[in-house]
Each structure stands twice: as structure tokens, then as C-alpha cells.
Amino acid sequence: MSYLFPNYARDTIDLIDGAGSYVYDQNQTRYLDFTSGIGVSNLGHKNPKVLQALAEQTNKIWHSSNLYANKLQEQVAQKLTMGKDYATFFCNSGTEANEAAIKLARKATGRQKILTFKQSFHGRTYGALSATGQPALQAGFYPIVAGFDYLPYNQLVPLKEKLTDDVAAVMLEVIQGEGGIIPAEKKWLQAVEKLCKENNSLLIIDEIQTGVGRTGTFFAFEAYQVEPDIITTAKALANGIPVGAMLGKVELAKAFGPGSHGTTFGGNNLAMRVAETVITEINQPTFLSAVVAKGNFLKQELSQLIDQSDKVCAVRGAGLMIGVELDSPETLYTVIQGLKNQQLLALKAGKKVLRLLPPLTISQQELEQGLKIIRQVIQ
Template identity: 45%
Template sequence: MSYLFPTYQRWEVEPASASGSRITGTDGKEYLDFTSGIGVCNLGHRPKQVEEAVAKQLDSFWHVSNLFPQHVQEQAAQLLGTAAGLDCVFFANSGAEANEAALKLARKATGRSKVISFIKSFHGRTFATMAATGQDKIKTGFGPMLETFIHLPFNDTKALMDEIDKDTAAVILEIIQGEGGINVASEVFLKTVEEACKQNGALLIIDEIQTGIGRTGKPFAFHHFGINPDIITVAKGLGSGLPIGAVVAKSGLREVFGPGSHGSTFGGNPISTAAAVATMETIFQPSFLKEVSARGEYLIEQAETALSGFEDVKEIRGLGLMAGIEVAGSAMPILAEVRSQGLLVLPAGENVIRLLPPLNITREEINEAIQLLAQTMKNFAAATI
């Protein structure tokens, strides 16, 4: 019997070690990892530069509390703010905490409580972030949600314009809905949201938890669309596997989060922020991001070439190294079968196979993954004849 709550449907693979884009199980079998810890290990497992930064910080101090100024926090905040084109950073421990803080910041700054989010979105599992999430399955059994959260169809400009008003504190959205099926926002929709927020005095919050830190070939996914959010949230890829999240906001919001307004005992932990500094110093290099874009294009091209001929494959979509393969039925049997063949991939909703390889994945490894997927799809097609 396990002493753990059964909150996760765990796979049959137990890792013994991991390095780069590979995980070795306790049974000695090696797996090509196209999950990256659900978009966390953007530099693969145990990247040397991050490991060295963490080891150096471990030799200095592990925790002193946020009563003390810490140079490594300032370093991480400057890198984040500069890359995002924003000015103020609050460090948390996770994406849900970052979104919770962003929602508090928006409500306090505007004096309003209404928040607009979108169907199929995912923003976390705290009460505020559950309420913001546009998926009923996340909320089942937990009683009434927090009020004044409105969920609209994604990419629907008319629905947005009909709903946003002077009572709206914020609009929160993902540039790519990750858990909701790899649904990419249109530029027209994003520009409409930005302008509508300005006209109504609402704040635009971009949830970059899964899309940020280079995942799409830009530092943040909103950079592809020429918009200027008031607040972004990041986590996952920020610490290369160390727990960290952050809110990054415009300078006009600095005084809203004054002393005593918000806090986190472990937020900005020096070990995690040291990992974040090393991660960002690597990923935010223009040459690195250019190669991420090239690898992302290659991944989509190879997937389309190998998989588009299958009747069960409905669409292949994504941006950078965040891709989704929509299939006709449930994706779960395909995921289980391809895992048995040595490839780890994720679902995104019920019928989308989600690919989140490390950002430094090789083209040979992309070919290997796509070939395994294609063979699995071929086997499934043959079984239905």
C-alpha cells in the first residue's frame, strides 16, 4: 500500500536516473523523454550549467527568508524583467501560486473583482486558479467556486467584447492552451483583448507557465504577437526542475504589492533562483532561441510528413517546441503503447498527444520520436481493419 494520496494516475515507469533527453527506468530500460517533466526541464535533465550553479549556492546558504536582500534573487528578477520587457517581479514556488498572486495583484490594483478567462484554459488548482480555469473536471467535488470569474470561448472576439466592461479587473489567458489541447491564440484575438483591456481599464494577464522560458522560440510566447501585457506569470521551465514561479509586471503596479500585501516563505529560495539564473542565461541567448524555432519547425514538418496520412490524425498544431497531434478518439491508448516502445509523451485533454521535448533536443532524437509515433499509429490503424 502506498502512503501517497492517489491524486495522480502514475505510469508504470519508475526513473532510476536521467540525463539530457533520456530517462532510465529502474528496470534498466531507456526512454526518450518528450515530456520534459511537463515542460519543466527545458534544458533536459540535469543540465551541467544549472547543476554547477545549484552546487555553488548549496555551498553558500540554502534559506534565510525574504527578510534578507539576496543578490541571486535580484539577478533572477533582472533577467526575467529584461526578457519580458517588464519591471517588477514577485517570486513564488509554482505556476498556481504565481497565478494566484497575479489575480490578487489585479484585483487590488483595480479595486474590481470580475475576471475573464477562457473555456479549456488551465491556470492551477488553488481556489482562485480553479475558478479561473475553464474546465469543469478540475472543479468537480469542491463546492462553490469563487465568484466573478467569467469563462468565454477562446479566440472569440465578439464574446469578449460583449462581456468586458468597466467592472472587469483583468483578462487572464494562455497564448497556447496547454492542458486544454494545444490551442493557439490568433493574433487578431490577442490584439482585440489587449485593446479592450486598455479601453476598460482592465489588466491583461498572460499565463506563460508552460509557454514561457523559450518554449516557443521566443523568451515568452506573447512576443510572437506584438502585444504588451500588464502582468505575466511564469514557472515550469524557469528553474530546470527546481520549484519556482514568478509574477512579472509593469512598473505602475510596483506599489500595489507593498510591504505586507503578499508573501511566500519559500518564494525566491536561493537554490531555486540560482537554478533560474543559470537557466535563463542559457535559454535567452538569441542564438539558442533561433535554434529552438528551427527545431520546432522541423518537429512539425516531420510530424506532418509521417502522420498526416493516417485517417485518425485530425490536426497537427503548435508553436516552437510545443506541439499537439489531435486524434479521432482517445489519445490514452496511443500514449501507453508508445511508452512501451520507449517514448514518453503527454496528453493534452482527451484526444491530443502533446509533445514537449527539451529545447536542446537533437534532430536525430526528433526523427526517433516521430518514427516511434508513426509506427504506433500504423499498428493501431492495422488493428482496426
């Protein structure tokens, strides 16, 4: 018997070690990791600089209450905001960051309604689950939080119809991750930003999976030339140490005064020390341009499979966040199992999309090795 709730469909392999782009199971079988712990280990496993930062902080204070000043939090916030006028709230996860964003949007605007999109994923707690446009994930948990409407992604007319003066915010992912690696169209996202400003509604961009360099810019929205009012991030922010953050424009800060929102563990010293190192390593032009180059190579090579196999319908994504749409859920299951048998780990997204999220530090040789395995299994 297991002493755990069965809420995860767990594989039998138990990953007990990792180094760089590889992980090792309980039998010491080595796997090329194209999951990064679902977009978490962007700097790879046991990254030396991350290890050093963590080791240094373990010899200092690990946790202090948020009732006291925290220089580390200030330093990380400054690096996250990249010189722009945002204030930062630190928490422990992506879903917590989105909960904070929802609360801030409603409190700052005095409005209640929030518009999100079908196939979106924003988390599992009640507010974040209610923002998620996937009824299957909400089943069994009704009543969910009221005030959310779900619109078709990349369509402007439905948004115009719903964007009334009671809308606090529009909340979206630049690339829908769990929904099937679906990128926003640039003109659409720019139009969404414009409509929000005209309606005095806030634009919340969920960068939980797309942020911290995953798509080739530090935040994915940077490639779209938009400026959200609220940004949420987590997953890769501390390369596996739990941390999340919500960034909001400084004029919104007065809505989150003392006692309005909080967390016990959010912004703890261990997470902040590692997050500072991660941001410093990733938010560099040379690092990000390498992600773009590797992502373009991976996407171009995989796109050839559209003509080579009737199982492959489309290839999409940006940077090292790539989705391969297959012809059926059954094919997807077979491919993921086949990849595992060939010692490559990959993920699903939506019902029939193979999701590839290798570490951003993956080498060209490792990318080519992974591509070879993917081709063999699909063909």
C-alpha cells in the first residue's frame, strides 16, 4: 500500500539523482531529461553556481519572519523588475502568485470580474483553479470562486463583448502550457493590452512556465512588446527550491498595505539566495540568445516530422518550450512510453501534445541525441 493520496498518476521510476541534462532512477538508469521537472530546472540539475549559493546560505539564517527587513528580498526584487516600476510580493509557488494577482486586481480596481481563456492553466488552489479555463479540472470542486468568464484564446471579438466596466483584469499565458503549447498571436496580445488600458482593466500575464528564460527572453511577453500591469512567475525562479513571485506596477502597491496579504515561508532566505543566482545567470544576452538558437534548431528539426510521419500534425512554441501535436491521445501515450524506454523523459500537454522542456543549459550534442530518439520513436 502507499501512504500517499493517489492524486498523481505516478510512473514507477524514482528519480534519485541528476546532473546537467540527465537524471538517474533507483536502478541507476540514466535518462536525458526533456522535462526539467516541468520547466523548473532551467539551469540543469546540480548546477555548480546554484549549489554554491545554496551551500553558502545554509550556513546562515534559513528563514526569518516577513515582519523584519530582508535585504535578499530587495535584491531579488530589483533584479526581477529589471529597473522598471514594479513592486514584488514573494510566495512559495505559481498558484500562490496567481492568488495574489487575483486579490490585488480586485482590491486595486474595486471591480470583481476577471476574464481568462479556455485551455488556460493558472493553478490548483480555489482562486487559481477558478481562473483556469478547463472544466475537467474544476469538476468535483464546485462551487468555485465566482466572477470568472472564459473566452476563446487568440480571438478579439469575444473579448470586446465581455470587457465591460466591471472587469478588474484580463489574465492570460503568453504561451498556454498545460493547454497544449499554444502561443499568443502578437497582434492579438497587443490589442488585448490596448483594450485593457482603454477600459481601465488590468492585464495580468502568467509567466509561471514561460518565464525565467524558457522562451528565449527573460519573460515571454518581452517578445510581444507589451507591458502587463501584473506579472506572476515561479517554477524555474530558484531552479527547484520552492518560490513564486507576483510583480505589480508601483501604483498598485497602495492596495496591498500591511495586513492585506501575506505568507509565512514566502521570500525565505534560502529561496532568495538561489533565486538571485538563477536570475543573474539567465538574464544575460549571451545566455538568452543561446536559448533562442537551440530552440530554433529544435523546432526546425522537429517540423520536418510533419512531412515524414502522419502521426505529427504540428510543431509550435518558442525557445526551449516546444509542443509536438500528434494525431491522437493514444499516439501521445505510446510516444511518451517509447521515449522513456529509450531513456528520454518528456511530458504531455493538452490531450495529444508532446511537450518538450529541456534544461536551458542543454548542449547541442544532447539536443541532437534527444532529436534522434524522438525521430526513432515517432517514425
